[in-house]
Amino acid sequence: MPNKIDITQTNAQLSSSIAAGGISGGTTNTITKFSSATTLATSSLSDDGTTVTIAAASSIKGVKETYTSVTPASGVVTVDLNTTTVALLTLNASVTSFTISNLTAGKVNSFTIVTIPNGSVYTITWTFSGVSVKWPGGTAPTLTTTNAKFDIFSFIYNGTNWYGLTGGQNF
Numbered sequence: 001m002p003n004k005i006d007i008t009q010t011n012a013q014l015s016s017s018i019a020a021g022g023i024s025g026g027t028t029n030t031i032t033k034f035s036s037a038t039t040l041a042t043s044s045l046s047d048d049g050t051t052v053t054i055a056a057a058s059s060i061k062g063v064k065e066t067y068t069s070v071t072p073a074s075g076v077v078t079v080d081l082n083t084t085t086v087a088l089l090t091l092n093a094s095v096t097s098f099t100i101s102n103l104t105a106g107k108v109n110s111f112t113i114v115t116i117p118n119g120s121v122y123t124i125t126w127t128f129s130g131v132s133v134k135w136p137g138g139t140a141p142t143l144t145t146t147n148a149k150f151d152i153f154s155f156i157y158n159g160t161n162w163y164g165l166t167g168g169q170n171f
Contacts, residue, residue, distance in 0.1 A: 068086070070088065075093065077098045078099045080102055103157065108156060111155055112155070149170050
């Protein structure tokens with residue numbers, strides 16, 4: 001009969017059981033799952049301490065993004081990609097540049113900005129950490145200035161260039 005672990009054991013009991021060789025088998029760095037009420041099996045998830053990998057074609061359900069409010073401070077907007085995937089940018093001043101922090105090297109980085117005007121005309125210089133955003137046709141979009149309306153822009157960084165996409169305007 002295979003080794004079984006009573007999941008109601010205390011941490012001390014579980015550690016003692018592991019130290020005594022009570023658990024064997026499995027695949028290094030692979031996250032286990034229950035394949036039935038009492039049987040552990042190998043999942044398609046692995047974790048080497050740096051990267052979590054999904055080995056099989058899968059879908060991820062329940063992922064939700066959270067809005068993070070940002071405002072210009074002395075003309076600069078800071079977006080932290082560790083905490084922000086959708087930034088609500090309330091325009092109360094013109095934006096001269098963006099500071100984008102926590103880019104992941106060797107990976108494509110992306111985020112979305114929703115610009116919220118206050119009825120005044122403000123401008124945005126689309127420069128992210130010193131790199132000018134490339135827009136389709138070479139021209140940045142004109143911002144909506146009407147109160148209670150907003151624009152949506154998404155950005156993708158390939159390690160060299162930022163690309164801007166207009167998701168929609170004057171919503």
